[in-house]
Amino acid sequence: MALSETDRTPGFEAGERALERLKEREEILQICYWYQGEGLGAAFTPQSVMPFLQAGPTRVAETFDLLVEDGDLQRGERGYEFTPEGKRKAARMFVETFTDFQQPGHGECQDGCCDGDEPCEHNHAHGGHAHPHQHGSAG
DSSP, X not given: OOOOGGGOOHHHHHHHHHHHHHHHHHHHHHHHHHHHHTTSOSOBOHHHHGGGOSSOHHHHHHHHHHHHHXXXXXXXXXXXXXXXXXXXXXXXXXXXXXXXXXXXXXXXXXXTTTSBSSOOOXXXXXXXXXOOBOOOOOO
C-alpha cells in the first residue's frame, strides 16, 4: 500500500528515519562480523566498511558512534571493536540474513541424498524442492 504525500505526517517521517537508522546499524554490524570472519581484522573503521555501503563517510561515522552508544562496538587503539554483546548480536543477524544463501544447492548434497523417492528431510534446505530417497525393501 503506497502512501500519498498527505499521509506523510512529521511523526511518520520521523519513524521512517528511525527505521532507516536501525537498518544502517544492523547492516554495519553484519559487515563488521563478515569482515572479521574473513580474517580482515578485529578492528573496523568507517573507511574499512565504506566499500560495502551506500552511505557517505559522515553518515557511516555517525552510525559507528551510535553503535558505541548502543553498546555494540567500543573504541580501540586501531579502530572500533565488537563488545561481547555486539558480536553476539552481529552473529545472530548475519546468520538470519545469510543462512538461505549458504545452503547447498541441488547436486551439492551428500552422497545418496537424491537417490530415492521421498522428500529430503536432512538438516539442510533444498530451496523448497523435494529430493527422493531410496528405501530398502521391507520383508
